[in-house]
Amino acid sequence: MTRAQALAAQGCLARAEAALRPQMPARLRGHLHAARAWASGHWQDAAAAWEAVLLEHPRDLFATKVLQDLYFFLGDSANLRDTVGRVLPSWSESDAGYGFLLGMLAFGLEESGDYQQAERLGRAAIARNAYDPWAHHAVAHVLEMQGRIGDGIAFLWGGAPYWAESFFAVHNWWHLALYELDHGDGDAALELYDGPLRGGVSDQPLDLVDASALLWRLKLAGFEPGRHRWQALAKLWQAYAEDLVYCFNDVHAMMAFVGAGEEEQAEALRARLAARSLGQDSNAMMTREVGLPLAEAFIEFGRDHDGEAVDLLLATRRRAPLFGGSHAQRDLIEQTLLAAALRGGQHPLARALAGERLARKETSPGNWRWMARAWRGLGQTAQADAADQRALAQLN
Numbered sequence: 001m002t003r004a005q006a007l008a009a010q011g012c013l014a015r016a017e018a019a020l021r022p023q024m025p026a027r028l029r030g031h032l033h034a035a036r037a038w039a040s041g042h043w044q045d046a047a048a049a050w051e052a053v054l055l056e057h058p059r060d061l062f063a064t065k066v067l068q069d070l071y072f073f074l075g076d077s078a079n080l081r082d083t084v085g086r087v088l089p090s091w092s093e094s095d096a097g098y099g100f101l102l103g104m105l106a107f108g109l110e111e112s113g114d115y116q117q118a119e120r121l122g123r124a125a126i127a128r129n130a131y132d133p134w135a136h137h138a139v140a141h142v143l144e145m146q147g148r149i150g151d152g153i154a155f156l157w158g159g160a161p162y163w164a165e166s167f168f169a170v171h172n173w174w175h176l177a178l179y180e181l182d183h184g185d186g187d188a189a190l191e192l193y194d195g196p197l198r199g200g201v202s203d204q205p206l207d208l209v210d211a212s213a214l215l216w217r218l219k220l221a222g223f224e225p226g227r228h229r230w231q232a233l234a235k236l237w238q239a240y241a242e243d244l245v246y247c248f249n250d251v252h253a254m255m256a257f258v259g260a261g262e263e264e265q266a267e268a269l270r271a272r273l274a275a276r277s278l279g280q281d282s283n284a285m286m287t288r289e290v291g292l293p294l295a296e297a298f299i300e301f302g303r304d305h306d307g308e309a310v311d312l313l314l315a316t317r318r319r320a321p322l323f324g325g326s327h328a329q330r331d332l333i334e335q336t337l338l339a340a341a342l343r344g345g346q347h348p349l350a351r352a353l354a355g356e357r358l359a360r361k362e363t364s365p366g367n368w369r370w371m372a373r374a375w376r377g378l379g380q381t382a383q384a385d386a387a388d389q390r391a392l393a394q395l396n
Contacts, residue, residue, distance in 0.1 A: 003243045009039040027057055034063075041245075041281030043074055054083075058090035061097045068104055073246065074282070075321035081108030099128030103135030110141045111326060118142050126159070133168040140175040144328050147363035149394070152179040164196070173197050174210040178217070178328065182366040183395065186223030189214065193229070203236050205249045212237075212252040213332055215259055220332075220339045221366070230260035241269055244276045247283055247291025248324045254295040258302035266299050290316060290323035294333065301336060306344025313337040338370055347377035365391040 013036045017024075024032075034049035050067040053060060064087055071079040084105040091098050106122035109115075119142045125135035136159045143152035156176040163172050173196040180188040193214055202208070211233050215225045237253040244250055250273060257266040273295055277288035297312035313336060320330045334353070341350040351374040357367040368391035375384035 003245055006039050006041075006245055010036065013039060027053060027060070031063065034066075038070065041279075041283055043070060043282035046070060047074070047079075051083075054087055058087035059095075061100065064101070065104065068108065072326070073248070073324040075324045077108070077111040077321070081105065081112045081114075084108055099125045100132060100134070102128070103132050103138055106135060106138035107141065110138055110145065115142045115146055130159070130162045131166070133163040133166040133172060136163050137168060137172055137175070140172060141326065141328060144175065144178060145361070147182075147361040147367070147394075149179050149182050149363070149365065152176075153183070170197055170200075170202065170207045170210055174214060175328070177214050181214075181217055181221055181223075182364055184365055184369070184391070186218055186221060189218060190223065190225060193218075193225070198233075201236075203239065205240055205246075208233065208236055208240075208256075209249060209252045209329075212255040212259075213329065216255045216332060217335065219259065220335050221369075225259075227260065230256060234260035234262050234265065238265070241265065242272065244272055244287075245283060246324075247273065247276070247287040250287070251291055251294050251298070251323070254298050258298050261302075266302070270295055270299060286323040289319050294320075294323075297336070301340055304343070306340040306346075309340040310337060310344060310346060310349070313340065335370075342373055342377055345377070347374055350374040350377060363394055365394040368394065 013032055017032050017036075030049055030053040034046045034053070037043070037049060038046035047067060047070050050063050050070070053063045054067065057063070064084060067083050068080055071077075071083060084101055085108075088101055088105065091101060102121045103125035106118045106125060109118035109121065119139055122135050122139040122142065125132055126139070129135070136156070140152060140156055143149075143155060153176065156172060156179070160172075163169055173192055177189040177192040177197065180186075180192065193211070197207075197214065198211055215229060215233065218225045234256040237256045240249065241253055241257075250269065254266060254269055257269060270292075273287055273292045276284055277292050278284065279287075293312050293316045297309045297316065300306075300312065301309040313333060317333050317337060320333055334357070338350055338353045338357075341347070341353060351371070354367065354371040354374045357364070358371060361367055368387050372384045372387035372391065375381075375387055
């Protein structure tokens, strides 16, 4: 939502409330209260209002879906899962919307670390409705988090005919590009970027976030995406650079400005974020706690000020869920920290960070490549070569 859209929504909601108040049912009042709270920037209040609606009307699929989206923006993985669990007993497997609930629950379970149950329910949702893009998305996340790279590539290519025309297509293509990049195929990832990710030249923030995240990851992995791609993307972000309605998006705009070498725009965005952080609404809190320090870290990284970038990222990375997104999306923060540590000569820290990644996902070729770079920086050639061999072994 842009600032103009938020203001328009507030006006529409006020008119609706004024027109319907004499005979408005309690359920509708709850929806309007929640929507007005969200549009005015008080996201926790909006969540509480929709929770109240669902206590009385657990079969309200609209409220359930919007509430889960809101918890995603708030980075609340427990409620991302439990908001569906709370209403599911009031549904029957024969209900038309039941499969959508399974896909939603699958994503919440995945973000909460229950990968086995998440995959089971996600695939069950797809079996009920192969055209459910959110269920495909949930399974893609499971395979990503488990480091099942070959499975993920096969799964998304196999399901593409069912979700490629959906509103969520760009994001699912982004997940496929992540698999290709982890596999070590930067050319395949760039081909996806130039094709289904950016071929339609969408200017929607949801799609621009994926574009920034992929180009930045390519850069970190040593595949320079080219200045022309960065500049084209930065130009699209300019339209949102003053909105500041969701700092998760603002940080991805900052990546594009830094990647394109747009120092003036990057500094202007940093100043706006600093001013925004002084507010009292949900986005101000996110900006203060996470968005502003991350934006500053990316600026420092772009300037090759690696020590400063490392300090900012180390101080912020554990708070990152506060500004929303998924584990897979926020992994970009960890990868940037690793790259800054390596480039800045902090090789013991890089080895430790790579060790964290391997403890969570040892089947990822990319994680073994990070470890190889850390060992090589420490002058431990034998260990580096062994890590490279482990990376290659994961490709078979």
